[in-house]
Structure formats: C-alpha cells, structure tokens
Amino acid sequence: GEDxxxxxxxxxxxxxxxxxxxTYTDSSSxxxxxxxQEPGAGLQLxxxxxxxxxxxxxxxxxxxxxxxxxxxxxxxxxxxxGDSAIYFCAESNQAGTALIFGKxxxxxVSS
Amino acid sequence: xxxxxxxxxxxxxxxGEKVFLECVQDMDHENxxxxxxxxxxxxxxxxxxxxxxxxxxxxxxxxxSVSREKKERFSLILESASTNQTSMYLCASSxxxxxxxxxxxxxxxxxxxx
Numbered sequence: 001g002e003d004x005x006x007x008x009x010x011x012x013x014x015x016x017x018x019x020x021x022x023t024y025t026d027s028s029s030x031x032x033x034x035x036x037q038e039p040g041a042g043l044q045l046x047x048x049x050x051x052x053x054x055x056x057x058x059x060x061x062x063x064x065x066x067x068x069x070x071x072x073x074x075x076x077x078x079x080x081x082g083d084s085a086i087y088f089c090a091e092s093n094q095a096g097t098a099l100i101f102g103k104x105x106x107x108x109v110s111s
Numbered sequence: 112x113x114x115x116x117x118x119x120x121x122x123x124x125x126x127g128e129k130v131f132l133e134c135v136q137d138m139d140h141e142n143x144x145x146x147x148x149x150x151x152x153x154x155x156x157x158x159x160x161x162x163x164x165x166x167x168x169x170x171x172x173x174x175x176s177v178s179r180e181k182k183e184r185f186s187l188i189l190e191s192a193s194t195n196q197t198s199m200y201l202c203a204s205s206x207x208x209x210x211x212x213x214x215x216x217x218x219x220x221x222x223x224x225x
Contacts, residue, residue, distance in 0.1 A: 045213040098169065
C-alpha cells in the first residue's frame with residue numbers, strides 16, 4: 001500500500017535554512033502536499049507541487065520533487081521562530097479519494 | 112474562509128461509553144474525513160464520506176462508525192470506547208476528491224478514555 005516516510009525531528013537556529021525530507025511510494029499521485037500544524041491547531045495546507053514539476057517556489061518556501069527517487073523536500077529559507085511546528089508530507093491514495101500523511105517532522109527553531 | 116468546526120476541544124469518557132464526535136463545515140464541501148493523530152504515528156484515516164449517507168472505510172475503521180445525514184455534518188461514533196482510542200481526532204473536508212483538492216482541517220478533539 002501507499003506509504004510516506006519522513007524524519008521525526010529537525011532543529012535549526014533562527015535565520016538558517018531548514019530542509020525537511022520525505023519519501024513516498026505511490027507515483028500515481030497527481031499532487032504532493034506539505035501541511036503545517038501549529039501547537040494546538042489542526043493542519044493547514046502550506047504548499048503543494050504538481051507531479052510534473054521539479055520545483056516550486058513560494059516566498060520563503062521551496063519544494064523540490066525528484067520523481068525518479070520518489071523524494072520530496074521542503075526548504076524554508078531564513079527560518080523564524082514562528083516556523084516551529086510539525087510539517088506533514090502527504091500524497092493521494094491510489095484511488096484518489098483521500099490523502100496519506102507521513103508521521104510528521106517536528107521543526108524546532110531556536111533564537 | 113472555510114471553517115471546519117469540531118464540537119469539543121477536549122473530551123474525557125469512560126471505557127465502554129458510547130462517544131459522539133461532531134464535525135461541521137460551512138462551505139458546502141462534498142467530502143469529509145476523520146483522522147486520528149497519535150505521537151510517532153502521524154495521521155491515520157478512519158473513515159471518509161463523499162456524499163450524504165455515503166461512507167467509506169479508511170485504514171483503521173475498527174471500533175468506529177460514522178454518520179452523515181446532512182452534507183455539512185459528519186459524526187464519528189465510538190460504539191464502546193476503549194483506552195486505546197485515546198487520541199487526537201481531526202476532522203477535514205474538501206470540495207471534490209481529496210487527491211487533487213486541498214483539505215481543510217478542524218482544530219481537533221483530544222479524547223481521553225479512562
């Protein structure tokens with residue numbers, strides 16, 4: 001079945017870049033997603049990339065997709081303390097009816 | 112902005128109780144979902160619904176049922192709560208199939224079963 005893997009923790013200093021990595025199994029997913037969960041809140045869509053793209057940039061966020069290796073990454077430039085959160089990578093299930101989420105990467109930003 | 116509202120932020124129930132978790136969305140979305148979130152396990156799909164009175168099992172439906180009598184409301188039911196159902200429950204909705212549409216999440220219900 002589908003599976004999405006990501007590392008559980010990342011710790012960076014304020015102003016540094018953060019890179020969160022994800023691997024997925026289902027290459028039929030049309031889009032791949034990054035969701036952000038702040039403490040005490042539900043998830044919010046942060047960004048997404050169409051599977052035919054290699055890269056997408058959105059202000060401080062850069063998403064890289066290596067379809068051959070089924071590897072997705074999220075780079076946050078100039079990381080701020082407000083970026084501290086859990087970041088989830090997600091892909092569609094094979095039926096295209098629901099999203100499969102990774103376990104989430106907890107990003108901790110120290111000043 | 113789309114709003115997905117979960118009726119309770121925290122719930123404490125006893126083993127064996129019947130528990131209802133309610134979720135309401137205000138944007139006329141077709142699809143609604145229930146996930147549970149556990150530390151180290153991420154989000155796991157329990158059930159989803161793509162239309163009124165329709166439901167589909169997700170990855171971990173055992174011990175749960177759902178009800179969707181109206182488009183805007185999707186209820187998760189624990190027929191006989193057990194301690195291993197202590198978790199954060201997240202409701203979400205999307206306009207069409209979730210594969211290519213973004214999900215909108217509620218703030219979650221932290222359920223403790225004692």
